[in-house]
Amino acid sequence: MTLSRRAAIGAAATLYAAPTLLHARHAAAQASAPPVVGPAFHRFEVGALKVTVVTDGSNVRPNATQGLVVNATPEQVGSAMSAAGLPGPAMRNPYNVTFVETPRGLVALDVGTGGAGGPGTGALQDNMRAAGLDPARVLLIAHTHFHGDHIGGLTSNDGAALFPQAMVVVPEREWAFWTDAGEESRATEARRPGFANVRRRFAPYLDRMTRFAPDAEVAPGIRAVATNGHSPGHTSFLIADGTAQALVIGDAITAPAFFMVNPDWCPVFDMDPAMAVDTRKRLLDRAATERMPVVGYHFDMPATGRVERAGTGYRLVPGAA
Numbered sequence: 001m002t003l004s005r006r007a008a009i010g011a012a013a014t015l016y017a018a019p020t021l022l023h024a025r026h027a028a029a030q031a032s033a034p035p036v037v038g039p040a041f042h043r044f045e046v047g048a049l050k051v052t053v054v055t056d057g058s059n060v061r062p063n064a065t066q067g068l069v070v071n072a073t074p075e076q077v078g079s080a081m082s083a084a085g086l087p088g089p090a091m092r093n094p095y096n097v098t099f100v101e102t103p104r105g106l107v108a109l110d111v112g113t114g115g116a117g118g119p120g121t122g123a124l125q126d127n128m129r130a131a132g133l134d135p136a137r138v139l140l141i142a143h144t145h146f147h148g149d150h151i152g153g154l155t156s157n158d159g160a161a162l163f164p165q166a167m168v169v170v171p172e173r174e175w176a177f178w179t180d181a182g183e184e185s186r187a188t189e190a191r192r193p194g195f196a197n198v199r200r201r202f203a204p205y206l207d208r209m210t211r212f213a214p215d216a217e218v219a220p221g222i223r224a225v226a227t228n229g230h231s232p233g234h235t236s237f238l239i240a241d242g243t244a245q246a247l248v249i250g251d252a253i254t255a256p257a258f259f260m261v262n263p264d265w266c267p268v269f270d271m272d273p274a275m276a277v278d279t280r281k282r283l284l285d286r287a288a289t290e291r292m293p294v295v296g297y298h299f300d301m302p303a304t305g306r307v308e309r310a311g312t313g314y315r316l317v318p319g320a321a
């Protein structure tokens with residue numbers, strides 16, 4: 001694997017030019033399709049690029065006022081839910097993957113939970129087929145970061161690659177962190193299993209992986225944007241064609257009712273909270289100023305919208321893409 005931006009682009013170009021990298025094993029079907037809440041997919045265009053957001057499903061956090069936002073009181077979190085029209089205290093947490101039809105092949109930005117989010121999750125491959133996207137047609141997977149709900153869908157439970165034709169590109173900082181034995185040994189008990197999960201999920205792809213630099217073009221029309229903080233190498237992806245653009249933000253911002261309205265609030269999952277706050281503010285300012293549609297991995301379907309300034313923070317105007 002290589003580290004340079006040029007090499008990452010080169011790898012992607014090689015991939016598209018030589019679609020004969022065959023892995024015979026076909027995707028094992030997921031055991032059963034969990035119920036879908038809302039549409040299974042949402043399609044829009046960025047210039048000439050066709051973008052489809054496909055849900056992997058969702059689960060429900062029984063009480064979002066406790067333990068999710070580390071620097072707000074349960075009362076403050078409850079008020080934010082009320083203000084957003086959410087009944088609470090339970091809150092649904094969706095998982096949504098973005099696909100881009102580029103001139104040279106189908107690209108996936110993350111791959112869903114693989115069912116790791118419980119019985120309501122793991123529906124990505126079924127919902128892809130419902131959207132007319134054959135998993136075997138995915139030629140490139142680009143990852144935002146390595147938390148389990150974003151890489152679980154790489155493999156079946158028995159470790160087989162679920163995307164038989166796909167090359168995989170990953171942020172170099174993210175790879176460096178999760179493959180560092182020292183980081184693993186220093187990790188909290190809650191985070192340590194994530195290291196073994198990274199080894200397990202990427203295992204069948206190791207001979208077709210490339211690392212990319214923070215601002216690399218990972219595929220035609222898709223550029224990495226470093227949005228570190230949620231994890232060490234967390235990356236968003238700017239999809240652009242001419243003046244049309246959309247930003248797939250990954251987990252830089254998760255629940256809009258909390259973290260757009262209060263960009264200073266931190267979900268327990270942010271690994272470097274101070275950096276995550278800086279990143280969030282920069283990203284929100286850019287999205288609002290440029291009136292740029294954003295796509296959120298954990299937004300409710302259709303998982304897209306525009307960002308507007310509101311009071312001391314921001315708000316999402318859903319579906320404006």
Ligand SMILES: [Zn+2]
Pocket residue numbers: 147149150251297298
């Ligand atoms: Zn996530």
